[in-house]
Amino acid sequence: MSDHHEYRWALPSVLLGDGSAGRPVRRSTRDWIVDILMFLAACGITLMTAPELEGIPRALVVTEQVAGVLSCVAVWLRRRWPVGLAVVTGVLSTYLLMVGGAAVVGLFTVAVHRPFKVSGLVAALGFVTIAPYALLRPDPELGPAGTATLTVAILLTVFAWGVVVRARRQLVWSLRQRAVIAADEAKRLERERIAREMHDVLAHRISMLSLHAGALEFRPGAPPEEISRAAGAIRDSAHQALQDLREVIGVLRHPSSSGDENGPVPLPPQPTLADLRSLVEECRQAGMKVSFTMNGFDGDAARAAGGGDAAVPDALGRTVYRVVQEALTNARKHAGGAPVGVTVAGRPGDGVTVEARNAVWARQSPRLPGAGAGLIGLTERVGLAGGRLEFGSVAGGDFRLHAWLPWAS
Structure with a gap:
């Protein structure tokens, strides 16, 4: 003390x-x-x-x-x-x-x-x-x-x-x-919330930069067109990373939208379940081999609750998005070149299940440094949402990340 x-x-x-x-x-x-x-x-x-x-x-x-x-x-x-x-x-x-x-x-x-x-x-x-x-x-x-x-x-x-x-x-x-003590605790929780948001946003962008840069490093004799596309992707990813960082840091310089300077800091617009496909497509364009499957969200139960992705609560959709984003980021950092399989399934009442699996032996680029803070923060995020998160090596040498999140009927 x-x-x-x-x-x-x-x-x-x-x-x-x-x-x-x-x-x-x-x-x-x-x-x-x-x-x-x-x-x-x-x-x-x-x-x-x-x-x-x-x-x-x-x-x-x-x-x-x-x-x-x-x-x-x-x-x-x-x-x-x-x-x-x-x-x-x-x-x-x-x-x-x-x-x-x-x-x-x-x-x-x-x-x-x-x-x-x-x-x-x-x-x-x-x-x-x-x-x-x-x-x-x-x-x-x-x-x-x-x-x-x-x-x-x-x-x-x-x-x-x-x-x-x-x-x-x-x-x-x-x-x-x-x-x-309550004020100090609120400040601590607010700092942790901002830290998690910065990690979720920037880790994805920086890993994309590393992926494109690694492709240029290992293919120095690639055609000019491919080099130009990779350089453009690096530029776009760097621009997006700076923009995301500017948005996250910017909210710390202004009072909250309620006008209370001691109130919670508002964050930039948050992703939803509907943004998952864009996330996967962005990773594919960067050269990752991602197989992506969604089950249940477009079924009768989801339509009865309001129709497709829109039926999923925003908080639940945001947590699912962060789980998939962290799984893809870790795959790029620690298993570059390995195919990644992502499955998201859910129904109201049964909850949402997210599973990502990739081989850990395939390497086409140097391993990026990591401290494990992403998975620790993700475990806390899923726990706060009332869910469970499991990760680790499984039979066959694959790395598996499995999350379950509650979805009220």
């Missing part, structure tokens, strides 16, 4: 405005407002305890006042040292009255900025200090029991409030993270 993602997942324990782990405090405008309110709350609680100082020794009054002022000032350090502030003020509140405001703010801060395993211990320490406080400095009207009960209620309320605030922050953070 990258550092960027590690930082994201670390956010719940290091919230904005938290200066823990030696980090400088980064307060937002909202943080400044909250800190001012917390400081005023601590000062207000401290001033409310001032009347209770009457009748006690002068030295203790001065100690109370100094401790109260220092504890209120220390509230501004609550983001950098929340646990330290809560522990120190909690211990001092065992006997001193005027640090109570800062102790309450410290407990709330720990509950918000620290996990329960830390804030729970700090809260437990606060509850432990209640007993000596209630015995040594009880409220004249409530008595020790009433003072302890009131203090427990205040601490429980403050602690529960802080835990709720922390839980809400974590929930908001979690929802934001899910949105970020």
